[in-house]
Amino acid sequence: MLRWIIFVTVYLVMGFYALQAIRTATRQPWIHYVFIALTLLVIGNFIYQFSWADEGRVLSKPKSYAFGFLIAMLSFQLITIIFLFSEDIFRFLTGAYQRLFGTHTEFSLPARRRFLSLTALGIAALPFGALLWGMYKGKYNFQVLKYQLEFEDLPDAFDGYQITQISDIHSGSFDNRKMVEYGVRLIKEQQSDVILFTGDMVNNMASEMLPWKDLFATLDAPDGKFSVLGNHDYGDYVAWETAEAKAQNLEDLKKIQKEMGFELLLNENRYLEKNDQRIALVGVENWGAGGFIKVGDLKKATKGIDKNDFKILMSHDPSHWQHEVIHDDHHYHLTLSGHTHGMQFGVEIPGWFKWSPVKWRYKYWAGIYEELGQFINVNRGFGFIGYPGRVGIWPEISVITLKKKSLT
The missing domain is CATH 3.60.21.10 (Metallo-dependent phosphatases)
Structure with a gap:
C-alpha cells in the first residue's frame, strides 16, 4: 500500500509540474482541464487494473493498455519536467542574484518563458504520440x-x-x-x-x-x-x-x-x-x-x-x-x-x-x-x-x- 501511495504521489506531482508548462503556453482553461482529466483517468485506470481487476498476476489486455497509457503519460511528463526544472534553476539563480546584487528588496522568481514551455511541450509530444501510435498501428507493422x-x-x-x-x-x-x-x-x-x-x-x-x-x-x-x-x-x-x-x-x-x-x-x-x-x-x-x-x-x-x-x-x-x-x-x-x-x-x-x-x-x-x-x-x-x-x-x-x- 505504501508503494502505491508513493507512486501516485510522485505521478501527481509530475502531472502538476507538467501542467505549469501548459498554463504558460496557453491561457485556454479547457486545455488545462483536459490535461488534468487525462492525467487522473490514466492513473485511475492503472490503479484499478492492477489492484482490483480479477485477473490476478496475468497481464491481461486491459492491464497491458493501462500500462501503455501510463508509459505514454509518464514520457510526456518527464520530458516536460526536464525543461521546466532546468528553467526553474535559472529562474531561482536569477531571482537570488537580483535580490543580493540588484535593486529588488524582496526575493521573486522571473516569469516562465512561453517559448521554452512551447518547446518542451512540442518535444514531449513526440514520444507521447509515438507510444500511442505504437499501440494503435505499430504492433502490427510486420x-x-x-x-x-x-x-x-x-x-x-x-x-x-x-x-x-x-x-x-x-x-x-x-x-x-x-x-x-x-x-x-x-x-x-x-x-x-x-x-x-x-x-x-x-x-x-x-x-x-x-x-x-x-x-x-x-x-x-x-x-x-x-x-x-x-x-x-x-x-x-x-x-x-x-x-x-x-x-x-x-x-x-x-x-x-x-x-x-x-x-x-x-x-x-x-x-x-x-x-x-x-x-x-x-x-x-x-x-x-x-x-x-x-x-x-x-x-x-x-x-x-x-x-x-x-x-x-x-x-x-x-x-x-x-x-x-x-x-x-x-x-x-x-x-x-x-x-x-x-x-x-x-x-x-x-x-x-x-x-x-x-x-x-x-x-x-x-x-x-x-x-x-x-x-x-x-x-x-x-x-x-x-x-x-x-x-x-x-x-x-x-x-x-x-x-x-x-x-x-
Missing part, C-alpha cells in the same frame, strides 16, 4: 527481414536453402484478427523450405492459442514446421491452483502445437535431408540467464549427432548462445533465438544503426551476430507483450538463405 549467410562446410545440396523464422507470437495479446491474418500471409508468401518457430506461443495459458490455431495451422513448408518452447510457454507467470493444473496447461499447449502441424523439439534433433545430404536441426527447451527457467539441455538435444554435422540450433533465449552455445564442444553453425522483442521500442535504420534500451540487458538483442565462426539471429518477435505496441522495433519475419561459401 517487416520481412532477409539475410544471406555463407558457410564453407554447408552441404552442396543446401546451397540456397531458405528458412523462415518466426518467434514470440504471444497470442494472448492479439486484438486484431485482420492484421494477424496479414502477418501470417506474409509468412506464407516467403515460400521457404522450412518454417521454424522459436518459442513463446502464448503469454501464460494454452487456451490463448485456441482462437488462432486454425490460422497458424495454414502455414506450410516442404520440409515441415518445427518449434521450441519459450519461457512464457511453461505457465510460470500464473498463480495456478495446483501443480497438476500447471502441468496440464503445458501438455495442452504441446497438443495444440501438434494439431497446428508444428513438430515440437524438446531437447531433441531431426535431420533435414536433400539429395542424400543432410543438416541437423536441434531444438532445446528454454534456457535463460537472469532468473529465467533453465531446462535446455544441449547434450541431450544433440544425442546421435556427429560433431562434424552442419547444425542449426533453435533456442529461445539468446543468453543461452552467449553463455553456453558458442563455447560448446559442438560447432553450432546457426542459432535462431527470440525472446528480447528488441524491447518493442527503439530506433533502427536497417543496415546502418540500431538502438534500444534492451541492449543494456542483452548483448545480442536483434538481428544477426557472429562469434567464433558461429552465427545467431535474434528475431524481434511476431507479437507483443507488456506494452501493447511497438515503436521503432517492428514485428519481424526472418528469412535466412544458406549459401555455400566459395573457397577461391
